[in-house]
Amino acid sequence: MRRLMFLIPLVLFLGLAGWFAVRLKQIDRGDTPDRLPSVMIDKPVPAFDLPPLVEGQPGVASTGLADGKVRLVNFWASWCAPCRAEHPILMRLAGQGVDIRGIDYKDKAADGQAILARDGNPYAAVAMDQSGRTAIDFGVYGVPETYVIDRQGRIRYRQVGPITPQDLQTRILPLINELSK
Template sequence: MKRFALWAPLAIFALLFAVVASGLFRPAEKVVRSAMVGKPLPDFALPAMVPGKPGLTSASFRQGRPRLLNVFASWCIPCIAEAPQLMRLKAMGVPIDAIAIRDTAPAIGGFLRRNGDPYERIGSDRASQVQLALGSSGVPETFVIDGRGIVVKQIIGDIRPENVADIVQAVKDAR
């Protein structure tokens, strides 16, 4: 018993050391997922981002058909990387709307000219307030919204070619 009492502090120190060291060598790179998955899309109404394309309201996600909601920006480099995948999804008949974060009409216009325009509507979120309401923590992010306006899936980061099939499936399942 005495022996145990003698070594216990060292053992506790070693344990603590191991915990701290493991945190040091394997830093937590945490992706913050939205807690809105499974919940209704928050109400919002965003003005049009570019001339000739309507703005975006939450009501347009309650019309019986699943849609993608893409959160993007002209100043976001991974958004360029995912553009071909969005164009493919559009070609496969998946309707896509977007929220442009803290952007300007000329910058978005240029982005769409360079990278293609898969969007039916683009809302302008000038102060990221709708992005925060969605529980989105960066760009790009994509949400699958079912026909009743419920968020069913969140894709964090750029959509890779290998993610496209999953997204099409999620859209089908949301029907």
């Protein structure tokens, strides 16, 4: 019994080391401690009706998001560098026929329009949230953030930060396929 007591630190150490190894793996896959869980998951999108950014396109409203189609809602801004990094992926998704609704967060209309004119517009519709209130209703704490909205208009997934090709393959595309069935 006495002798076994000396094993306690070793066992504690192995347990701790094992836990660190698990967390390091998770962080490696993008599950970092600053990634906050969303309380909006499985809840309907908050009510909003925002004016269009691009002339000739409609704005984005919550009522239009529950019409039986799976969609992405992407919060972005012209002043946001990670949004530029994410942009080619959104273009590719749009090319594959994914319906993406953009919300230009706290931006000048001219700046937002200029970026879309220069880099291309992946959005089926894109609106301006100049007060940032709709973003707060979604629980956004920084752009870019992307939400997967199911057929009934409920939020099913939140991507914090730019969508990486890995996020796309392992989480977002499989979820879209599953929800579209």
